[in-house]
Amino acid sequence: MSVDPSVPAAEPLLQMALRVEQDIFVIRQRGREVAGVVGLEHQDQVRIATALSEVARDLLRTTDGADVTFHVDGGGDGRFHLRADLAPVTPLPDGRYEPQSGAVSRLVDTLSVMTVEGVTVVRMSRRVPANAPTPTPERLAEFRAELGRTAPGSALDELTVQNGQLIAALDEVRSQRDELAVLNEELAETNRGVLALYNQLTEELEETNRGVVALYAELDEKSAQLRAASESKSRFLANVSHELRAPVTAIIGLGRLLADSSSDPLTTEQVRQVGLIRSSAEDLLGLVNELLDLAKAESGRIEPDWADVDLRPVFGQLRGTMRALATRPEVELTVEEPSAPAVLRTDEVLLGQVLRNLLHNGLKFTERGEVRLRARRHDDRWNFEVSDTGPGIAPELHDRIFEEFYQVPGATRVGGTGLGLPYARRLVTLLGGTLDLFSEPGRGSTFTVSLPTGGA
DSSP states (O other): OOOOTTSOOSSOSEEEEEOSHHHHHHHHHHHHHHHHHHTOOHHHHHHHHHHHHHHHHHHHHHHSOEEEEEEEEEOTTSSEEEEEEEEESSOOGGGOOOOSSTTHHHHSSEEEEEEETTEEEEEEEEEOOTTSOOOOHHHHHHHHHHHHHSOOOOHHHHHHHHHHHHHHHHHHHHHHHHHHHHHHHHHHHHHHHHHHHHHHHHHHHHHHHHHHHHHHHHHHHHHHHHHHHHHHHHHHHHHHHHHHHHHHHHHHHHHHHHHSTTSOOOOHHHHHHHHHHHHHHHHHHHHHHHHHHHHHHHHTOOOOOOEEEEHHHHHHHHHHHHHTTOOOTTEEEEEOOOOSSOEEEEOHHHHHHHHHHHHHHHHHHOSSEEEEEEEEEETTEEEEEEEEOSOOOOGGGTTGGGSTTOOOOSTTOOSOOSOHHHHHHHHHHHTTOEEEEEEOTTSOEEEEEEEETTOO
């Protein structure tokens, strides 16, 4: 229901005079009838009738009565309001009005004292429900006619109505009290269930916490055992490697003496066998050296020697030393010159070891094509890429190749220990960087070393 500005709010629905005690009952009765005609619900009819009788009783006592008018107005909230104005016969004390009962103001939407066309009135109002018929001028005229046809009842009739309303209110209160008792019982039962569930969950949580504490204790114990085992392995590798290096070096030296031209001449078969001995001893020495390097890295005994390193001499040295290993004419080794200024704060020796290891791997596994080393600066990092056109590595093996002693299976498998890449990654980590792999089968591999420009 929307407010129609054309509704004439000036003409009242009903006018009454309050002069004697009997009029209080009439005003209450007529107020309830007006509220019913306008469309207020039964409870709101009782509320506004009760508020009218209380205010009328106060005004009859303090101002000798009042003139009462009823109107239907459009409010600022887009709804219609039933308004009752009570104009006192004599002025209000101090121009103010406070109802004797504080509950009166809660029975209506508004209750205030205001001056209308020079007359002080006590005004109360109640919103008309949105689903009530729209009070058009024609409908308001019908309301006035209907109210004019009804005659006010006696005080006894109004008391009878009030008693009926009181009995209905008591029944409703009793019904609500019974419903509230049922709800309280249900709430108490729910609370008992919640409390039982809470206690159960608390016990389960405490049991879980005890299990977690025990698990952490076991994990700490296992971690200590793993650290001890790792330290023992590192000591074992270092000790065994040291013990093996001397005899292996001696075997290599004896092989060189036997093959020397100043020694007694050897037969062709003897030369071949001595060559096999020397080759095997050199392979074993390489394995021993890699084991020693890995043991040092694991034990934390490698300390980088930080310095500002010019990459161009480093790349030049790699270009010269690795060219001797590029023995396949079908494989081209390319070491691109880094663009100036190519300065990086790092350990030159460790960086050279990493790049040499990656280039050696590329040359070892590439049968044709090229192995390329390039360096590019990106923001505050230097990225070193070693790419090859070798057989490539399946994605599921990208992590495994950085495990110790692991080698990619396949027809292209060549000699090696499986320690080079794990050692290279440990060195890169010491230098504060990362070593990553991008590779697909049949499309080669690219290893990327990323190092911070200013060091770790």
